[in-house]
Amino acid sequence: MSLPHAILTALLEKPSSGLELTRRFDRSIGYFWSATHQQIYRELGRLERDGLIRALPSATATRGQKKSYEVLPEGRAELARWTAAGQDPKPMRDALLLRLRAAAVVGTDGIEEDLRRHLALHRNRLAEYEEIECRDFPPGSDAIEDRLRHVVLRAGIDLETFWTRWLARALDELTAPGPNGPSDLADEVHDRAGEA
């Protein structure tokens, strides 16, 4: 149940329409909580129905017309309640690690190319985050709101740093010659099919 609270946070930072929210999710907020425009419109409908947000008076009620929302006191209270309540971390899900484990069983065809592609993507995102840090968080800012936002961005930077380093290492392990050379895995595994 995080999407409604992500939207409440975004609307408190600045009242917006559905499409504006979608764009903001593509930029900053979506870096740690992504959402499509369909999810956002559905959730805006629910939040309005439940009395946590309301459409700005200026907005007309017809389809295709821009319609902006603002957070009501009940919405702010609900966000504060959710923020203060503890939550257990969700177990992670990473398809790339799963594929690597599968590759240890059925062979490594196609993996190296994809690791390189992921490495390039993570390097790009890392550069993007570091640019944001230079622009928005010059050294010496000290209000606690800024410190919080900065430490969140820092998580993104450190995570992308981890991925770039780990992918480089995985590529090393994948391409380094083993005792029988790097390309004999598929047959070898096939011979061992069915063992414990």
Place this chain on the structure above:
Amino acid sequence: MSLPHAILTALLEKPSSGLELTRRFDRSIGYFWSATHQQIYRELGRLERDGLIRALPSATATRGQKKSYEVLPEGRAELARWTAAGQDPKPMRDALLLRLRAAAVVGTDGIEEDLRRHLALHRNRLAEYEEIECRDFPPGSDAIEDRLRHVVLRAGIDLETFWTRWLARALDELTAPGPNGPSDLADEVHDRAGEA
């Protein structure tokens, strides 16, 4: 569509029943792809229906009786096809980062306690992974299958290391006194509600 392939990988490593798979997902595989027993039973039914796995002949057909599965050649082929195909990384979703961003708007009540709890959890998991590394991957193993499994475990270790460091840093930022002290955020933000 990763769950069926996670199950195929697990079954190739060792034929198992639904409950055995559930336990293995709680241990090693679930470290990067978690699943509940309901998901697993449903998926086993689909995989059997589609001819990718089959129940071992010994298994009886009645409810409440243990029923083990093994992978058929079609299942192995499907797993190899999926493993070789490229996939885009999914955007990440982390509720804790979202809560920190929300806390910058509605106040930091309750956050510090939860950060400490998360820090303890990640430290425990890190210790767990490092123990597995010492036990299962002594220095000098060099078959490519072992190198692959090791580098996957390494991702887990490095990720938990990142989280412990980042959480410690976040706690520093949260508890360090700011220009107006650490406890005045809620009121301050409330005064600023509605600005750009």
Place this chain on the structure above:
DNA sequence: TATTTCATGTAAGTCGTTACATGATTGT
């Protein structure tokens, strides 16, 4: 026999993804 544990499943509801539909505005 009664309880607990093992083991397999059903059902309902929410969330996320993909594809499509519709109205309004702007530019040519």
Place this chain on the structure above:
DNA sequence: ACAATCATGTAACGACTTACATGAAATA
């Protein structure tokens, strides 16, 4: 007028979550 774009939705489906149901085996 026409096309492109902005903007708001609907519909359908699959994935995930939570709660519950049922049968078999062990054990007290």
